[in-house]
Amino acid sequence: MWFRQDLRVKDNPALNAACDEGKIIPIYIYDDNATDGRALGGASNWWLHHSLNSLNDRLNGHLKVFKGDPKALIPALMEAYEAKGIYWNRCYEPWQINRDKAIKKQLLDNDYEAHSSNGSLLWEPMKVLKKDGTPYRVFTPYYRKGCLNVEPPRYPQAPPARITYADVDDSKITKANHSCNIDDLNLLPSLGWDSDFKNHWKPGEDGAADNLQYFIQHAARKYKDARDIPSMNGTSHLSPHLHFGEVSPNQVWYAIKDRFETSEDKSIDTYLSELGWREFSYYLLYHFPTIPTKNFNDKFDKFNWRSDAKSLKAWQTGQTGIPIVDAGMRELWQTGYMHNRVRMIVGSFLVKNLLISWQEGERWFWDCLVDADLASNTAGWQWVAGTGADAAPYFRIFNPLLQGEKFDKQGKYVRKYCPELADLPDKYIHKPWDAPPVIAKDAGVHLGDTYPKPIVDLKASRQRALDAFQALKE
Numbered sequence: 001m002w003f004r005q006d007l008r009v010k011d012n013p014a015l016n017a018a019c020d021e022g023k024i025i026p027i028y029i030y031d032d033n034a035t036d037g038r039a040l041g042g043a044s045n046w047w048l049h050h051s052l053n054s055l056n057d058r059l060n061g062h063l064k065v066f067k068g069d070p071k072a073l074i075p076a077l078m079e080a081y082e083a084k085g086i087y088w089n090r091c092y093e094p095w096q097i098n099r100d101k102a103i104k105k106q107l108l109d110n111d112y113e114a115h116s117s118n119g120s121l122l123w124e125p126m127k128v129l130k131k132d133g134t135p136y137r138v139f140t141p142y143y144r145k146g147c148l149n150v151e152p153p154r155y156p157q158a159p160p161a162r163i164t165y166a167d168v169d170d171s172k173i174t175k176a177n178h179s180c181n182i183d184d185l186n187l188l189p190s191l192g193w194d195s196d197f198k199n200h201w202k203p204g205e206d207g208a209a210d211n212l213q214y215f216i217q218h219a220a221r222k223y224k225d226a227r228d229i230p231s232m233n234g235t236s237h238l239s240p241h242l243h244f245g246e247v248s249p250n251q252v253w254y255a256i257k258d259r260f261e262t263s264e265d266k267s268i269d270t271y272l273s274e275l276g277w278r279e280f281s282y283y284l285l286y287h288f289p290t291i292p293t294k295n296f297n298d299k300f301d302k303f304n305w306r307s308d309a310k311s312l313k314a315w316q317t318g319q320t321g322i323p324i325v326d327a328g329m330r331e332l333w334q335t336g337y338m339h340n341r342v343r344m345i346v347g348s349f350l351v352k353n354l355l356i357s358w359q360e361g362e363r364w365f366w367d368c369l370v371d372a373d374l375a376s377n378t379a380g381w382q383w384v385a386g387t388g389a390d391a392a393p394y395f396r397i398f399n400p401l402l403q404g405e406k407f408d409k410q411g412k413y414v415r416k417y418c419p420e421l422a423d424l425p426d427k428y429i430h431k432p433w434d435a436p437p438v439i440a441k442d443a444g445v446h447l448g449d450t451y452p453k454p455i456v457d458l459k460a461s462r463q464r465a466l467d468a469f470q471a472l473k474e
């Protein structure tokens with residue numbers, strides 16, 4: 001059983017199929033073949049380290065870990081272990097699809113069995129198409145007319161009644177097979193910037209189940225309104241668990257549906273449609289595999305993004321002088337996560353106010369997010385930039401000041417991540433530059449000293465972006 005982005009025992013179709021066949025050897029391969037795919041970011045590596053340990057515990061220490069190129073490793077392991085066949089759940093990143101196809105062919109040509117299942121998506125992308133056979137490009141028809149009108153998602157499966165492990169002769173697995181233990185993968189960052197992560201997250205199947213239960217009991221019914229307030233615990237915090245497959249979307253979908261079956265509550269529909277956005281991101285990546293690097297809308301290929309290392313650094317480190325932006329970027333650095341509303345605000349600020357390309361933001365998120373996900377991250381960034389499918393129109397430029405005042409009225413979120421502004425009255429928390437000198441002084445705020453002056457004039461930069469995007473349209 002080859003575990004990949006399905007690091008769980010419950011509702012794991014490939015694991016169930018493998019266990020139905022007989023004894024299993026559970027393996028995980030840290031794919032360091034970076035020429036094909038994209039190396040995992042620092043925060044993802046942190047998560048993976050803990051998630052593999054958690055899975056290994058669930059498998060009573062039977063998980064075998066390797067590092068290397070699966071194209072070379074899998075056939076070698078099949079031979080060394082004298083395995084009859086291999087089972088995995090499908091992955092959907094373009095390079096993973098090509099890799100898995102090549103491995104499958106090689107195994108079948110050599111008389112091994114190779115079985116793949118769907119363990120990560122509610123609706124696989126090839127199964128939802130428009131009447132004319134082409135893929136959808138807009139979310140609402142994709143989800144409402146497409147997904148919700150094809151077969152309902154698979155109901156979660158019970159875990160295998162019993163997992164029997166094959167006795168394997170590990171002496172046949174040499175160092176040349178890149179066999180190692182989880183610690184040897186060296187996934188934990190050496191810098192120590194992850195020190196706070198463990199206070200926010202519990203990677204693994206139990207952590208996923210806890211978050212789902214908490215959400216159902218305390219937040220689901222209020223989701224529609226609370227999901228936009230970054231200071232509230234109003235969302236499910238399941239994204240990294242879903243990314244690493246510690247819970248399946250099917251488990252989440254039906255846990256919500258079964259619990260709130262008779263509810264007419266808009267919150268429930270809204271939450272399920274957010275799972276739909278995750279599906280849509282995978283759908284886009286599958287049908288338009290260049291979206292991680294190229295503008296979905298190629299009109300933007302001509303756009304002249306600014307190169308401005310100083311502003312980029314200020315953005316990355318939460319030192320732009322715009323409180324809600326800085327709070328978001330600091331939340332990201334400290335916790336490996338950022339609230340969805342704030343992701344949109346900081347994204348819009350980078351791409352529109354600073355005119356720095358969305359790819360720069362995407363790369364930073366990729367390295368810092370514990371839920372970094374090629375499909376959702378590129379779709380999110382292209383949406384914010386206005387270059388994507390069903391994207392925000394170019395003239396929608398989030399005003400970070402108004403966004404802050406609307407979604408963080410009392411400045412709780414800003415106060416938490418920008419403590420140097422904490423003593424400002426609510427009225428000035430999102431615009432410290434407007435605070436009269438005596439009030440600023442009382443609050444201990446000295447712009448340019450205790451907190452940066454804004455690196456850009458919001459009004460002028462908004463107009464600059466409008467002009468630049470308008471020119472592209474003409």
Ligand SMILES: Cc1cc2nc3c(=O)[nH]c(=O)nc-3n(C[C@H](O)[C@H](O)[C@H](O)COP(=O)(O)OP(=O)(O)OC[C@H]3O[C@@H](n4cnc5c(N)ncnc54)[C@H](O)[C@@H]3O)c2cc1C
Pocket residue numbers: 227235236237238239240242243274275276277278279281338339340343344347365369371372373374376377378380381384
């Ligand atoms: C610029 C930008 C970058 C993003 N990068 C990522 C990323 O790398 N990985 C990631 O998982 N999400 C990404 N998102 C989407 C979204 O911000 C997160 O999924 C969400 O904040 C996770 O928190 P949650 O689990 O509490 O979500 P909830 O609100 O509880 O939603 C439940 C689940 O639905 C899915 N979901 C919700 N919103 C979206 C969305 N807009 N797009 C796709 N799936 C969604 C997630 O799997 C999430 O766990 C990005 C959004 C933006 C604007």
